[in-house]
Amino acid sequence: MSFPVIVLISGSGSNLQALIDQSLQGKLNIDIKAVISNKADAFGLERAKKAGIPTHALDHKAFASREAFDEALQQTIDQYQPKLVVLAGFMRILTETFTQHYEGRMLNIHPSLLPKFKGLDTHQRAIDAKEEEHGVSVHFVSSELDAGAVIIQASTNIEAGETASSLAGKVHALEHVIYPMAVKWFSESRLTLKQGKAYLDDVPLAETGILYHPGLA
Ligand SMILES: Nc1nc2c(c(=O)[nH]1)N[C@@H](CN(C=O)c1ccc(C(=O)N[C@@H](CCC(=O)O)C(=O)O)cc1)CN2
Ligand SMILES: NCC(=O)N[C@@H]1O[C@H](COP(=O)([O-])[O-])[C@@H](O)[C@H]1O
Numbered sequence: 548m549s550f551p552v553i554v555l556i557s558g559s560g561s562n563l564q565a566l567i568d569q570s571l572q573g574k575l576n577i578d579i580k581a582v583i584s585n586k587a588d589a590f591g592l593e594r595a596k597k598a599g600i601p602t603h604a605l606d607h608k609a610f611a612s613r614e615a616f617d618e619a620l621q622q623t624i625d626q627y628q629p630k631l632v633v634l635a636g637f638m639r640i641l642t643e644t645f646t647q648h649y650e651g652r653m654l655n656i657h658p659s660l661l662p663k664f665k666g667l668d669t670h671q672r673a674i675d676a677k678e679e680e681h682g683v684s685v686h687f688v689s690s691e692l693d694a695g696a697v698i699i700q701a702s703t704n705i706e707a708g709e710t711a712s713s714l715a716g717k718v719h720a721l722e723h724v725i726y727p728m729a730v731k732w733f734s735e736s737r738l739t740l741k742q743g744k745a746y747l748d749d750v751p752l753a754e755t756g757i758l759y760h761p762g763l764a
Pocket of ligand 1: 639688693696
């Protein structure tokens with residue numbers, strides 16, 4: 548039975564590609580109904596077209612307000628009646644009305660070990676803060692930015708001489724493993740959000756927390 552998913556992007560779309568690849572390999576039983584970007588020049592749109600997935604470019608600058616953009620975005624999404632909305636490098640802060648509409652069925656991947664380094668430029672900020680480790684978090688999306696229930700995290704060491712670019716490359720590799728895992732769990736009805744807390748197989752993740760290890764894949 549198909550599991551309709553919508554993916555929102557703003558850029559390269561390497562996380563989108565990871566989902567496409569795992570779906571094509573039969574490792575992920577989802578049906579990406581469309582890819583929507585707020586940037587018309589997002590390379591991720593090319594990735595979607597190559598995979599035969601419908602695309603929409605919805606330029607946020609063409610709308611009078613954040614609310615108007617979100618309303619148009621919601622109308623575009625809801626025509627596909629998705630069971631899950633995946634933010635994959637989607638770089639717009641969403642309004643409370645929008646996040647509440649998709650509560651419990653919208654995921655985001657954030658390039659930090661939340662709750663550290665919410666917002667932007669996380670790799671450089673981690674380096675500047677002289678963190679020993681850094682990483683990535685997959686979480687449910689809430690109205691508060693990067694504060695939704697965390698589902699799974701993966702970490703890497705920050706080495707001497709690390710740059711934001713080298714760190715981003717290490718984090719990307721981890722993202723391409725854990726995001727498909729979280730999407731798979733959701734598509735299998737194993738991952739749920741109840742009263743603001745994430746559960747896997749009805750076990751609260753806040754208690755266990757899942758820090759990805761290579762053996763977990
Ligand atoms: N209400 C929410 N909206 C979004 C969330 C969320 O958790 N709650 N996650 C983000 C993704 N994200 C980090 O993971 C993020 C995206 C964008 C920004 C941001 O500051 N955007 C600026 C524009 C920046 C730009 O265009 O480069 C803005 O929207 O004004 C911060 C964090 C997705 N949305
Ligand atoms: N705040 C959101 C954010 O910064 N997300 C980050 O954008 C990148 C998108 O890469 P991709 O377009 O290659 O998937 C990813 O590293 C993701 O964690």
